Amino acid sequence: MSAAATTSAFPVPPPVTPERTLSPGQWGMLSFLVSEVAIFSTLIVTYLFYLGKDVVEPTPAVALRLPLVLCTTACLLTSSVTIHLAERTLGRGNQGGFLLLWAATIALGVLFLLGTAYEWYGLINDHGLTIGRNLFGSTYYTLVGAHALHVTGGVTIMLIVLGLALRRHVTTANRAGVGLVAWYWHFVDGVWVVVFTVVYLVGR
Secondary structure (H helix, E strand, C coil): CHHHHHHHHHCCCCCCCCCCCCCHHHHHHHHHHHHHHHHHHHHHHHHHHHHHCCCCCCCCCCCCCCCHHHHHHHHHHHHHHHHHHHHHHCCCCCHHEEEEEEEHHHHHHHHHHHHHHHHHHHHHHHHCCCCCHHHHHHHHHHHHHHHHHHHHHHHHHHHHHHHHCCCCEEEECCCCHHHHHHHHHHHHHHHHHHHHHHHHCCCC
């Protein structure tokens, strides 16, 4: 039997393309973020449940002001763009561009935290709104504070990555950690969109 006949009788199957799946690190981060969704969902539902049930002033409509929060929100949303560009820039091998964009992301995160601290100072100083003042104060500081704590954690992790990158420990070939941090940061930004909508738009 000729080689051609053999090939015709038993066709060679096409090469198998390996199925693309998540790495262990990505699965771990995804599991962590799902648990965080549960936590924030609980805090948001609690905030909405107690909204409008206060007999003690101030109310959200009296205490909350939009201009400052709009600025801090713009900073946080812009940081999602810069961290995405930083990740892509590192993938192209541009170490200097990555460092610049990564540092910009950190700076925007810090500006958001400073704006939140300034807002809280005004709420306490001008309206006497503390976490124990009324239901609004308790649920507001718990929800917004939990988010601020996550932003603080993200900024801290990004500072560590920046230090490693400055020592050339973060490169194009070794960038998996950068992607995981970017996932976390995008999540934090997405959560803020929901919190901002609930607290500063719907809740007022």
